[in-house]
Every structure is written in structure tokens, then in C-alpha cells.
Amino acid sequence: MIRIYALVPLLSLFLSGCLDRLDSEPRNTLWSLEGQLPSAVAAGKPRPPIKLEYRLTAYEQNWFDLNVSALGTAEVRRYVLSTDSSQKGRKDLLVERSNPLREGSRLEFFSAERLDRLILDVEYQSGMNTRRHTFSIPVNQVDHTPLKTCDEPPCYLDAELN
Amino acid sequence: MNSSTGSGGSSSGSGASSGSSSSSGESVLRLLISYEDIDSNCITQCRLDYANSGYKPVRFAEVQILDQSTGQVVDTESPLFTDAEGKLVVNLPVGQSVRVRVIASSKVNSDRGSWDISIFDNQGSATLADYDLYSVLSQEVDAVAGDIDLDLQLPSGWTGEGYSEPRLSAPFAILDSMIASVEYFAQGEYRIDLPGLKVFWSIANRPDQSSIGTSFYSDGNLWILGDENVDTDEFDDHILVHEWSHFLLDALSRDDSMGGDHGFDDLLDARVAYSEGLATALACLVLRDEVYRDTSGPSQNSGFDFNCEQSAGLDVPSGWFSESAVIGLVYDVFDEGADESDRDDLYLSITQMQEILFQNMVAQSKGSAATIFSFLAASLEVASAFAAEVMDLANAKNIGAGLNTVDVLGTNESNGAQDYKNPQGNETQYSLPLYTELTVNAEPVDLCQDTLHGQPNKISNRRLLFFRIEDQGTYKLTVNAKNESEDAKEQDPDFLVYSASSLVFAGESSVRDKEEAEIGFDPGSFWMEVYDFRLLDSDQIGVSCQSIALGSI
Numbered sequence: 001m002i003r004i005y006a007l008v009p010l011l012s013l014f015l016s017g018c019l020d021r022l023d024s025e026p027r028n029t030l031w032s033l034e035g036q037l038p039s040a041v042a043a044g045k046p047r048p049p050i051k052l053e054y055r056l057t058a059y060e061q062n063w064f065d066l067n068v069s070a071l072g073t074a075e076v077r078r079y080v081l082s083t084d085s086s087q088k089g090r091k092d093l094l095v096e097r098s099n100p101l102r103e104g105s106r107l108e109f110f111s112a113e114r115l116d117r118l119i120l121d122v123e124y125q126s127g128m129n130t131r132r133h134t135f136s137i138p139v140n141q142v143d144h145t146p147l148k149t150c151d152e153p154p155c156y157l158d159a160e161l162n
Numbered sequence: 163m164n165s166s167t168g169s170g171g172s173s174s175g176s177g178a179s180s181g182s183s184s185s186s187g188e189s190v191l192r193l194l195i196s197y198e199d200i201d202s203n204c205i206t207q208c209r210l211d212y213a214n215s216g217y218k219p220v221r222f223a224e225v226q227i228l229d230q231s232t233g234q235v236v237d238t239e240s241p242l243f244t245d246a247e248g249k250l251v252v253n254l255p256v257g258q259s260v261r262v263r264v265i266a267s268s269k270v271n272s273d274r275g276s277w278d279i280s281i282f283d284n285q286g287s288a289t290l291a292d293y294d295l296y297s298v299l300s301q302e303v304d305a306v307a308g309d310i311d312l313d314l315q316l317p318s319g320w321t322g323e324g325y326s327e328p329r330l331s332a333p334f335a336i337l338d339s340m341i342a343s344v345e346y347f348a349q350g351e352y353r354i355d356l357p358g359l360k361v362f363w364s365i366a367n368r369p370d371q372s373s374i375g376t377s378f379y380s381d382g383n384l385w386i387l388g389d390e391n392v393d394t395d396e397f398d399d400h401i402l403v404h405e406w407s408h409f410l411l412d413a414l415s416r417d418d419s420m421g422g423d424h425g426f427d428d429l430l431d432a433r434v435a436y437s438e439g440l441a442t443a444l445a446c447l448v449l450r451d452e453v454y455r456d457t458s459g460p461s462q463n464s465g466f467d468f469n470c471e472q473s474a475g476l477d478v479p480s481g482w483f484s485e486s487a488v489i490g491l492v493y494d495v496f497d498e499g500a501d502e503s504d505r506d507d508l509y510l511s512i513t514q515m516q517e518i519l520f521q522n523m524v525a526q527s528k529g530s531a532a533t534i535f536s537f538l539a540a541s542l543e544v545a546s547a548f549a550a551e552v553m554d555l556a557n558a559k560n561i562g563a564g565l566n567t568v569d570v571l572g573t574n575e576s577n578g579a580q581d582y583k584n585p586q587g588n589e590t591q592y593s594l595p596l597y598t599e600l601t602v603n604a605e606p607v608d609l610c611q612d613t614l615h616g617q618p619n620k621i622s623n624r625r626l627l628f629f630r631i632e633d634q635g636t637y638k639l640t641v642n643a644k645n646e647s648e649d650a651k652e653q654d655p656d657f658l659v660y661s662a663s664s665l666v667f668a669g670e671s672s673v674r675d676k677e678e679a680e681i682g683f684d685p686g687s688f689w690m691e692v693y694d695f696r697l698l699d700s701d702q703i704g705v706s707c708q709s710i711a712l713g714s715i
Contacts, residue, residue, distance in 0.1 A: 046442065072425075146293065
């Protein structure tokens with residue numbers, strides 16, 4: 001137990017050092033992508049009372065930053081960014097930011113794994129209530145083609161009921 | 163509603179039959195099929211309330227009996243369907259071993275109406291294709307003499323930490339919401355006959371561009387999110403009914419929305435505001451639950467809500483351009499008003515709703531689009547005795563402000579969203595009149611659009627016109643950009659011409675600063691929209707103006 005407690009400040013120190021280095025050293029941009037949350041082209045159910053713009057930038061040595069700005073009137077209180085690797089499932093917290101700036105907040109993070117998508121949880125003020133909404137940011141575009149289709153409909157999925 | 167299938171019959175030959183009588187050599191299989199439904203609430207925070215889940219009957223769903231040895235479907239005299247209690251009785255020859263396949267599909271034709279709804283696994287893809295129907299197979303059942311009771315419960319797969327087990331109930335929850343929606347409308351005096359509806363749901367349906375983007379309706383198909391820990395909609399009943407309502411309006415009423423991103427605080431194109439607001443109001447009415455809820459997030463433990471009654475004085479826009487205003491107005495017109503939060507005494511019946519949406523609006527002039535004004539005009543016709551109450555409610559939402567009647571064109575509307583400034587502090591100058599008349603062989607009319615409140619489906623993005631053709635013939639429709647200043651930007655003006663909800667002509671060339679076409683018209687009334695594609699395709703706020711003319715050739 002002592003060893004685990006001792007690891008926490010060491011890990012914090014390491015991450016802090018990494019972030020300092022990220023800020024102080026010139027970085028080479030590998031690629032970037034930008035978009036709106038929810039997707040600007042989406043048609044369908046009503047959008048939550050928040051609307052965001054983002055720009056995700058990838059740098060050398062597996063460093064990234066996500067710059068998020070709020071477009072709607074609702075006040076954003078907190079961002080929590082995590083991964084969704086197709087191999088691991090959604091487990092890893094990457095970074096979180098409380099009291100972000102409306103005009104843009106940078107969420108910097110390190111990820112050595114191949115990113116499938118990022119999950120951004122947003123806590124915001126809605127009238128008298130605090131509400132949360134979760135957005136999905138695809139990093140590697142998935143092929144829209146379905147893996148399997150039915151040759152002679154109807155075909156049945158036939159899940160087994162125990 | 164009574165199902166016309168799955169009743170009566172007796173055994174014949176070696177096949178199975180549905181019914182309740184048994185004789186020597188026969189086994190009576192009594193099925194009771196239910197699915198686990200998860201309620202949502204927003205008491206502290208919006209969430210799916212797994213602690214208060216319960217089982218509901220799988221109603222009017224298709225069932226097959228499979229021979230265990232061959233795997234083939236056992237012949238029955240007619241397709242088998244569960245009844246309103248999720249029950250089905252099947253006679254089987256003694257000694258036969260079978261399995262029961264419950265299919266997420268429902269086809270009913272009764273005295274009150276008909277529907278044909280099926281739920282497919284699209285595997286996260288937004289591509290239209292032939293997909294597998296969701297179905298569940300029971301364990302083997304040996305047909306012994308006498309009665310066999312088989313209780314099939316389809317669980318949600320939630321185990322407390324997540325969906326660790328297959329999410330068997332989700333397709334059946336979606337199916338049941340759609341059936342309940344039809345049943346609501348079938349309470350009226352007129353039959354409800356709906357075309358086939360395909361619903362695509364998958365645990366891989368994500369809310370981003372790599373998958374379906376969101377839950378939505380398009381051209382006879384519904385796409386529903388199923389992304390655990392991010393956004394699932396299979397138990398968000400209001401969303402299911404909202405999207406189903408788009409299908410209903412497309413099939414039986416008028417819906418001229420171009421779709422696109424929209425929210426409760428947006429200032430929208432009149433057609434979008436009406437379509438989206440009506441769909442949400444119908445969701446609250448069908449479910450008899452005035453709080454629209456959309457859950458999402460880790461463990462489905464987040465989300466947001468919106469009260470259709472809006473008794474809490476929400477800070478949302480008010481006017482024909484607001485889906486929130488449309489929600490409140492439509493909900494107030496039809497809600498039973500029995501609860502203390504209701505602010506009105508008006509209650510139009512479901513039959514009157516049928517007449518407004520499916521008869522009067524459909525019979526309206528083909529020279530106008532479906533907006534809250536065409537809804538109101540139809541409502542005033544159907545419920546003329548309550549015209550004052552209807553207009554009071556409309557006025558309370560700043561629709562038809564100060565008027566005691568409205569027409570389909572929104573003539574004399576004075577609320578042009580002047581009270582709403584964009585983040586730069588500007589308000590639109592080009593929202594009214596809602597329609598401008600175009601007269602054959604008359605002087606051109608000048609119109610402008612802007613993107614002050616966003617694009618491409620927001621207020622003032624597209625301007626509406628109407629015209630009447632008296633004589634069959636070919637006519638020249640011209641839209642010329644008006645670049646009055648030297649620094650005016652290049653335009654790509656486009657136009658679309660409609661007769662009711664049918665597209666008659668699309669003038670969408672990329673010719674600079676001009677769009678023109680020679681179009682053959684039969685006599686009748688038409689409406690059209692004019693917009694600058696460059697303006698709508700740009701991230702920059704701007705204004706475009708054109709001169710529009712229609713002449714006979």
C-alpha cells in the first residue's frame with residue numbers, strides 16, 4: 001500500500017513534467033481534424049442545450065491536444081476526455097478540465113495507443129440544473145460498409161435465450 | 163386494438179396451429195413473452211433508472227415455431243403473432259421437439275388500422291442494405307400431451323456494471339414504442355393505415371460521423387442510437403416517438419422540413435421549427451408524459467430534459483421560428499389539461515388531431531409549405547368553435563401576434579425575431595414576410611437572406627415565395643443576384659419549386675450570380691424557396707439578395 005501511495009505523486013510529477021515539456025518545446029504537427037458537436041450535418045432528435053466546436057491536433061511522440069469552444073448559451077462547467085480504443089473498450093481517462101473558457105480550452109493528453117475515438121463528457125448549467133452530455137469524436141474513420149448483410153431476406157439474428 | 167392474426171385455428175396434418183383447443187395426440191404450447199423495459203427520469207439528473215426496470219408484454223410480435231431436428235419453420239395456417247398481452251397459444255403434435263423464435267417484427271391489419279414495423283441490425287452502418295431481423299430463440303421444448311406453459315423473458319442485458327449480457331430487450335422496446343404510437347392515433351374515428359417501417363438499431367450505432375450520427379428518420383427508415391456509455395436511445399421513449407412521428411407525418415400528413423441540426427434554443431426555418439416541434443409535442447402526447455427526456459453518457463447516467471408544457475418559464479425563443487414554441491402550442495392544443503400545471507382549458511380530441519393533420523393540412527393549398535401557420539389554419543377550420551382559444555395559445559407563443567386568425571401563409575405576422583440577437587449583437591432583417599407573392603409576367607421581386615443565426619436550416623436562410631399558374635405552358639423562372647456594392651460577394655443562387663410537398667423543379671446549377679430555368683407548369687398553385695448556396699455553405703455570417711421573376715414563354 002505504501003508503494004502505491006508513493007506512486008501517485010511520482011506519476012503526477014511525471015505527467016506534469018511531460019505537460020511542461022509539451023508547452024515549452026516546439027512540436028511538429030502530424031495531423032489535425034475539426035468539427036462540431038453534435039455533428040453539424042446531423043438531422044434527427046433535438047440537440048442538447050450545448051453546442052461545441054473542436055479541433056484535435058496530433059503531435060509527434062503520441063501527444064495530442066483537443067481545443068474545445070462553446071457556441072451555445074449554456075455555461076460549460078467541466079470537460080472530461082477519455083478514450084474508446086476498439087481493443088480496450090472505454091476505460092481510460094485522458095484529461096479533465098473544470099471551468100473551461102468559452103472561447104476555447106486546450107485539453108492536452110498523451111496516448112501511446114491507437115485512438116479509435118475520443119469520448120467527451122460535458123457538464124453544463126441548464127437553467128437551475130446541472131446537466132451532462134456525452135459526445136463522440138471519431139479519430140479513425142470507420143468504413144460505413146456493413147460487415148454482413150442478408151442474401152435472401154428475411155434473415156434472423158437468433159440470439160439464444162437462456 | 164385487436165390483432166386480426168394469431169387467433170383461432172386447430173391442428174392440421176403434422177404442422178402446428180394457433181388456438182386454444184387440444185385433443186388427444188396434441189400438445190398445447192402456451193407462450194407468454196415479455197421484454198425488460200428501463201424507465202428514465204430526470205429527478206436529480208437525467209438517467210436510465212435500472213433499479214426500476216420491469217417486464218412488459220411483447221405485443222403483436224411475429225413468432226415462428228422451429229422444428230428442433232430440422233431447424234425448419236413449422237408450417238402454420240397463418241403467421242403467428244402474440245396478442246396484446248404477449249400471449250400466443252400453439253397446438254403441436256405430441257412428440258415434436260421445437261424451439262420458439264420471437265421476431266422483432268409486427269404486422270397488423272385490424273378494424274382500426276394497419277402497420278408493418280421491423281427492427282434490423284445495421285451493425286453501426288449508415289448504409290441502407292438488407293440486414294438481419296432481430297430475433298430470439300428459446301430453448302428446446304418437447305411437446306408432451308396436455309398444456310405446456312413457456313414464459314420467455316427477454317432481458318436488457320444490464321448487470322449492474324454495464325451491458326455485460328446480450329441486449330435482447332432493446333429491439334422489442336423499440337418495437338413496442340412504435341406500436342404504442344400507432345395505437346394512440348388509432349383511438350380516433352379514422353383508420354390509421356401506415357406503410358412499412360424499417361428501424362435500424364445496433365449496439366454499434368454511434369453518435370458521430372463514423373456511424374449514424376444521431377437517431378433520425380429518413381425516407382421510410384428510422385435509425386436509432388445504441389452506443390453504450392455514450393448515447394443509447396432504445397429506452398428513451400420520447401426520442402423513439404419523436405422520430406416515429408416524422409415517419410407518420412411523412413406518410414399521412416405534410417412535412418416539408420429539410421432536416422439538419424436543430425435545438426430548443428435555435429431560431430429555425432419555419433418548416434424545420436414546425437416539423438421538429440410537432441414531433442416532440444406528439445411524443446409528449448402519445449406517451450402522456452410532458453417531460454421529454456434524452457439520456458446519455460457513462461452508464462446512461464446523464465442527459466437532458468425539456469418540458470412540453472413549458473410551465474416553468476423556460477428561456478427559449480418564442481415565435482413561428484422556434485421548435486420550442488411549436489412544442490408548447492401543439493401540446494397545449496391537444497393535452498387533456500387535467501393537471502394543475504396546465505395553463506389552458508383547450509383540449510382538442512384525437513379525432514380532431516387526425517382531421518387537422520391527415521385531412522385539412524393535406525387538402526390545403528398546394529402553394530404553401532407545412533409550417534405552424536398551416537397547422538393553425540387547419541386547426542381553426544376543424545375546431546372553429548374554439549378559434550379564440552387556439553389563437554390565444556398561439557399569441558401566447560408570439561405566433562400570429564395580435565391577430566385573431568391566421569392563414570397558411572402567415573399573412574400579417576409581425577414577429578420576425580427582432581427580439582433575438584445573435585452573439586455579435588445583430589438581429590435578422592429578412593425573416594418577414596414569410597412568403598412573397600410572385601406574379602407571372604410582373605415586375606421582378608427582390609428578396610434577401612442572411613445567416614445571422616446560423617445555417618443551413620435557420621431563420622432567414624431561405625426565403626419562400628408563392629405563385630399561381632392559370633394557363634398550362636412553359637415559363638421562365640429567373641433568380642439574379644443583386645450585387646449592389648463593389649465588394650459584394652459572388653453568389654450561387656438556387657431555387658426549388660414545389661406543389662404541396664412534391665418537388666416540381668430544382669434549380670441548383672453552380673452558375674455564378676444567376677439561376678434560371680424554363681419549366682413546364684400545369685395550372686395550379688406552387689411555392690418555392692430561394693437561397694444562395696455559397697452563403698449557406700460558408701462559415702461566415704452574411705447577406706445575399708436576389709431579384710426573382712417568372713414569365714411566360
